[in-house]
Amino acid sequence: AAGVIQSPRHLIKEKRETATLKCYPIPRHDTVYWYQQGPGQDPQFLISFYEKMQSDKGSIPDRFSAQQFSDYHSELNMSSLELGDSALYFCASSWTSGGSSYEQYFGPGTRLTVT
Amino acid sequence: GIQVEQSPPDLILQEGANSTLRCNFSDSVNNLQWFHQNPWGQLINLFYIPSGTKQNGRLSATTVATERYSLLYISSSQTTDSGVYFCAVEKGNFGNEKLTFGTGTRLTIIP
Numbered sequence: 371a372a373g374v375i376q377s378p379r380h381l382i383k384e385k386r387e388t389a390t391l392k393c394y395p396i397p398r399h400d401t402v403y404w405y406q407q408g409p410g411q412d413p414q415f416l417i418s419f420y421e422k423m424q425s426d427k428g429s430i431p432d433r434f435s436a437q438q439f440s441d442y443h444s445e446l447n448m449s450s451l452e453l454g455d456s457a458l459y460f461c462a463s464s465w466t467s468g469g470s471s472y473e474q475y476f477g478p479g480t481r482l483t484v485t
Numbered sequence: 486g487i488q489v490e491q492s493p494p495d496l497i498l499q500e501g502a503n504s505t506l507r508c509n510f511s512d513s514v515n516n517l518q519w520f521h522q523n524p525w526g527q528l529i530n531l532f533y534i535p536s537g538t539k540q541n542g543r544l545s546a547t548t549v550a551t552e553r554y555s556l557l558y559i560s561s562s563q564t565t566d567s568g569v570y571f572c573a574v575e576k577g578n579f580g581n582e583k584l585t586f587g588t589g590t591r592l593t594i595i596p
Contacts, residue, residue, distance in 0.1 A: 403583060412571060412586040413528070426583050458526055464582070470515060471575070471582035473533035479526055 372396055374477035376461050382483045383451050391446040391480045395463030401425070401471055402444040403462040404436060407479075413460055419444060420466055451484045458482075487512045491572055491587035498562050499595055506557040506590045508572030515577020517548050518584065519557050522569040531557070531570075562594045 375394040383389050395402050401420045405413040415428035419438035430436075433451075438444045448455060458481050462474040488511040498504055508517075519531040532539050532546040534555065539546055543563075548555040559566055569591050573584040 401582065405584075407526075412588055413573075413584075415583040415585070418583060428583060460528065462584075466582070470577060473516070473518065473530065474575075474584055475530060476520075476528040479528075481526070 374461055374463050374475055376459075376477035376480050378480060379478060380481050380483075382485065384485055385451055385453065387451050387484075389448045389451060389482060391448070391459055391461075391482075393444045393446070393461030393463075393477060395442050395444070395461075396475055399463035399465050399475075400442065401464045401466045402438055402442070403464070403474060404430075404444070404446050405460040405462065405476075407458040407460065408454075409457070416446070448482075453484050456482060456484045487514070487574060487576060487585050489572060489574055489585055489587035491570075491590050493590060494588065495591045495593075497593045497595065500562055500564060502562050502594075503558070503560045504562060504592065506559070506570050506572075506592075508555040508557070508587055510553050510555075510572075510574050512576070513553070514550070514574040515582075516575040516584075517550075517555055518573050518575075519546055519555070520571045520573065521566075522571060522589075524568060528571070559592075562592075564594045564596055567592055567594045 403418040404416040407413040416430040418426045436446045464474045521529045536550045569589040573586045
């Protein structure tokens with residue numbers, strides 16, 4: 371079965387650089403979520419999109435932006451990177467119907483290291 | 486926001502032992518999921534269980550939504566079961582489907 375695809379899997383950037391993470395949801399899933407997991411922590415919600423519109427927002431820094439495109443893939447753009455942005459970034463997708471979303475499936479994650 | 490607590494935080498067991506992991510949540514939820522995060526960081530879906538009981542091989546889970554807790558049972562543990570187990574819940578209001586994770590239970594299985 372198709373799974374959530376994330377690219378790149380690993381990324382090393384220097385402080386103040388920019389990074390773009392990509393996510394390709396499971397086919398026919400209409401909702402995409404982004405989560406950030408710092409070392410030794412649990413995943414924290416950043417932002418979500420339903421049918422290409424932002425649906426919810428968590429503790430996402432203003433330096434980060436995201437969007438969902440017409441083919442439902444999503445990109446997370448991160449600018450002016452800081453050392454504290456080093457983390458594992460997950461994308462998840464689900465199917466939403468009647469105002470309720472169903473099981474979220476997670477991609478393998480992108481490990482971002484900022485030096 | 487909703488609070489999710491998991492216990493115990495750490496668990497060390499011999500191979501072949503059984504274990505029970507607990508997840509308590511502070512408010513009514515629409516969905517609840519259990520995940521296993523392996524040593525490579527991947528989050529593996531174990532159960533989607535807003536209520537009731539499910540079983541998958543050596544693993545089973547029970548959610549009692551009215552009492553706001555869920556249990557994950559692992560029987561006949563294997564070394565590959567090592568990792569962190571997360572419970573995550575979702576309130577279910579449209580536009581608010583994000584998962585809120587607990588702090589996890591770190592399970593170590595010793596051969």
